Amino acid sequence: MLSSVQEMRTLTELDHTRISKLLPREQAGSAIAAVLDAADLVPAREVPADVVTMYSQVLLADLATGTQRKITLCYPRDAEPATGFVSVLSPVGASLLGLPVGALAGWTTPDGQQASGRVLDILFQPEASGDYTL
Template identity: 45%
Template sequence: MPTERKIYVTTHDMKRLLALLEGTASVRNAEAAEALESELASAVVVAPDKIPDNVVTMNSRVRFQDEETGQEREITLVYPKDADPQQGKISILAPVGAALIGLSVGQSVDWPLPGGRLKRLKIVEVLFQPEAAGQPDL
């Protein structure tokens, strides 16, 4: 990820994500788990009531754009047990999920995909964020 950017993660999300990463042994998710771990190591950790409402947190509904194709997509960022791609619920351990955590509206990220490809994703809008909605434990 060559772009210098600052990402934010709540204390609740950090605790849960680190516990998730400790229990992740799936080879299928190994690359995304490693990338997520790297992102979390450089994240600014803040209390849930201090997170800006334009930041992607766990269980946020977000609209992002593939800057190469211009295609936009809405997803809800969830833990693996709640993932349901047909319903737009994308796991934090999926490459796209790991790419979006902690980004704020207007930020972009170059994210490696399986097979050595890169995707440049840009946050267009945070449609729902649990912390902003007063539901930090969601």
């Protein structure tokens, strides 16, 4: 199984603070909590353009099938998985947060299977576009 926190993660301080406030106490041992605990924090203006941040649009390749899909990492209130808006609190979302282009993400599907994908590209990152508060 690919761990969602094996790869070095870089998070903006703002993303870290906002996501931390979303977590109820019972999610203390969750995948997203582990990402938050282990991440390297940087000011939003200093995050590299090739790192997945909140509201980044990512091109992800499924390692099993080679299928590529666009995913926008969002907060739970904006999640619409059918249209590619994936919550950061979901297994897929937690696995992507803070990863650089080229990294592998791994997660457990709702039916208990292991899945993985490679971050092929970041099609949009708010910070790279000058939006440091999105």
